[in-house]
Amino acid sequence: MARRPANKDERQVRLNFQLFAPDNPLxxxxxxxxxxxxxxxxxxxxxxxxxxxxxxxxxxxxxxxxSATSQRRMTCEEFTDIG
Numbered sequence: 001m002a003r004r005p006a007n008k009d010e011r012q013v014r015l016n017f018q019l020f021a022p023d024n025p026l027x028x029x030x031x032x033x034x035x036x037x038x039x040x041x042x043x044x045x046x047x048x049x050x051x052x053x054x055x056x057x058x059x060x061x062x063x064x065x066x067s068a069t070s071q072r073r074m075t076c077e078e079f080t081d082i083g
């Protein structure tokens with residue numbers, strides 16, 4: 001994704017990290033299929049978003065447990081800011 005400056009009121013997270021193959025072999029192998037840059041970044045964002053949705057049982061294909069219904073729901077703006 002192309003970098004763009006954040007608006008005055010826009011929240012932004014900037015990450016710089018390393019993944020090590022012994023700790024995350026499947027993830028590292030998948031990300032190495034892409035050259036460093038936009039495609040690798042987009043793939044990591046996609047995997048992270050899917051992981052969050054699975055964790056929150058949004059796309060798991062089963063109804064959420066009763067305790068999950070009382071949790072705060074994401075707004076449309078928060079959801080679109082993810083990707």
